[in-house]
Amino acid sequence: MKKSILMLLWFSILMLFLLPVQTNAAANQTKIILDGQELTLPNDVEVVNVRNNIMIPIRVVAENLKFNVNWDQKTQNVSIQQGSKAISLTVGQQEAIVENSNVTLNIAPQMIKNTVVVPLRFVSEEMGLRVGWNNKEKIVTLTNTASVPSSPSNGNGNEGTTNLVHEINYANNQLVVSMDQEVTPVITTLKNPERIVVDFPSTDFGNMGQVLPVGSMGKLDTSDSPNVSEVRYSLFKNDPAQVRIVIELNNVSAVNYSQQYVAGKFILDLSMVNGPTPATPVTDGKKVVVIDPGHGGSDPGTISFTNKPEKNFTLALGLKVQALLKQEPNIELIMTRETDVYPTRSERVKLANDLNADVFVSIHGNSVKGSPQVSGTETFYYQRASSKELANIIHKHLIEALGFKDRSVKNGNLQVIRETTMPAVLLEIGFLSNKDEEEAMMSESMQDKAAQAIVDGIKEYLNL
Template identity: 35%
Template sequence: MMKFPAFCLLLLVSMLLPATAMGAEASNAIKLYMNEKKLVSAEVQPRIVNGNTIVPVRIIVEEIGAKVAWDESARKVTIVKDDTHIQLVIDSKTALINGKKETMEVPPIIDKGNTMLPLRFIGEQMGIEFTWDASTSSVKMFKKDDIDSQPVTGPVDVSDGQTPVTPTATPKPGTGTGSGSNSGSNTGAGSGTGTGTGAGTGTEVPDPNVHLLTSIVLTDKDITVIAKDGTLTPKTMKLSNPNRIVFDFPNTTLDEPLKKLLVKNAGELPSNHPLVDKIRFSNFNDNPATVRVILDTKGSADFKVQTSKLPNQWKATIAEHILTVVIDAGHGDNDPGALSITGKHEKDFTLSTAKKVGQLLSQDKRLNVLMTRSDDTFIPLDDRVSFANDIQSDLFLSIHGNSAKATVSGTETYYNRPESLNFANIIHKHAVAATGFPDRKVREADFRVITKTTMPAVLLEVGYLSNKNDENAMYKDAFQDKLASALVAAIKEYLSLK
């Protein structure tokens, strides 16, 4: 059995988990945002059911902008937005989307008198996109119509549940010049000079914490963004349907030449890059000031940040997307994992098997294969997660050995988020065939490396080290070679690589 610390086994965290299922304090809950506005439920708190976030219907109505009707006798919810018509029945997984039947992972339910709906299922029908910000443990939703150029004004953290209000402008100190006997009236805080009576003019002093972004240039290889001063460190997102890369530069605003290119707060620049259709930019937010730069890509593309000697310059290479797979050998060094029935360590089995998988995958030049560890090293769980998230990996596979009573035998495959289920099913099918062990099914769990990663992620428990027959096979090279080949075949099947 996995020897994770107890607190890790209690955490229920997923890509769309707005609060821990163990009833943690709100301050520790995963945060939920729509177009950078924090969502607050005054009714029942959103929660996880079988890896899916369900939320009060009010969030659907108010934040997605849909109309909702309730038929008490049929226990039916009808949701309408533009040309999309959705019908849901309480406790039923079958939905009607414009008259066509679709199956949901979880059904809508009634909780304390509130109708709770599956957020991702409804959101995707309404054109909502979802991203996971690991640095702030936040689920961020974006309306496709709004993500590209619409500014967000006024306070955006409405943690008190109140409607955000655009703040009234406050005059800022200025410097004035004029003529008069030190009694001239200035716009701003100015000082008069000279004799006689006169009026001065003031100039607003810019916020020293907000820096002017002066240049956005895309060549056939790189994008370069320059500010007049300050440090440029953007937050990034990769989005699909359509494909684009988003860079948000905090504490920046566009300088006057770039602002003159805006039409309804959206500007466009031509592209010289073969993978990019065009560049779009805007003053996306004013609290805090944020410039958003979007690359509309012709397909899935990657970016790699380049080192710059000047903090006010930021540069990244835009290149064709290469499929990246992370293979995680469970445990390591001072974390040996489970102890086998004959005294062997789980960490040695996982490392040997993971390296065989990595070596076989690396023979395919279409893949970029990375290991969380390639020797007897201890890597904290969050570091494994960050490693995979930071490189924008496409898949994550963690390999383990299990432990329980001596009579328990078999292969189990774990997933957490709905987008990982298909990958889990394929891995499990190939792994069970290769091991020959009893099929202990695909299961849902909250192991940290499959909850906090942002790509499809699976944790494979190959067999039970506490079982004589399982353990006897698992440490043999021939068994590991066969299993490695099967896992490589599973990964290629999932990625549609022939």
């Protein structure tokens, strides 16, 4: 009897202590830093975490950005206006109106302690702010992109040593991670199942749209990647923060990777050796090369100086490359077209990806309207280090063989080299809009030289 009364007393005392301490701590911890200045938050106004969404008080932020803010108590509506830009939000409704069109928020605005809070993600997307969330210090950093063009640090620099991840994508055998700083990750491969673990030290999640507390996990949609069963990311530990990304592979007997930073993005290229089950063609250890003569059929490509379609040039050269590669005992050659037909770009990509080809080469002729003096050879790759290497090698051979002006190797966002999953290049042999180059490109002798240069480049790249 005596014992249970004592227990009850203890419990009451504990409650008395615990409750107020917890609420006060939460209210005082969070900070909002806008363009390096800490905002003064009115009493009880705070940053809150609702179902893993960081929500910020919209009025304080909008007013500090010199937006006009109106609150309609009756309809629970917040309208924000600056110049021609108008935003309308309603408490409890996921639908918002931004410049006369409907926008769906990932979580509805809420009224918390007489303050309307909205998801941080909405603020970044609709109000043009770069946002960051330091989960450890509970600091929201907002940068007005209109006034401060892409500052690499976050906030006022006091808390700014932590690198922030803003976006993670996986497609075409590439993991792409957008972040503030170039941090060297620790990469480990593990077996059973085959997986790659990428750890970024001193790194936390920034504007990912949701907050991931330590231990919880996010996943990417990898339904387009048959070799990947899962890509998951998490804040592996705190203090110091560490972001971990795990790529779990499926039916893969071996995997190689290369890493690089391109324009502030970390890129991890995977090349996988398929396991025994998928339907890969039997190639007897041969290298699979896909040659893609650009355009064809209903798509003429560009029209040359003397009114000939680009598709004729690309096919003629492609067939010469085919004739040479057919004599190579260690190369299995596949053409995307051998006649005047038009496979779509997606079909060309799918062909090469399904074959798990070793090399993809797309052949084109360049042109520029109204500038017949422009000339030269340029070679495109997209992001992947292996594609860049292939591009450098073939480009070197083309410049040597043809003697056209060297317009260099370039990173180009072109579908057939972007969506293919192997080393892939797109060759712009020369300018069909230039009188001299067109004449050369249409000649048998120059096409023979170009074909030999392409074949030499492919063989050099493949160490054959």
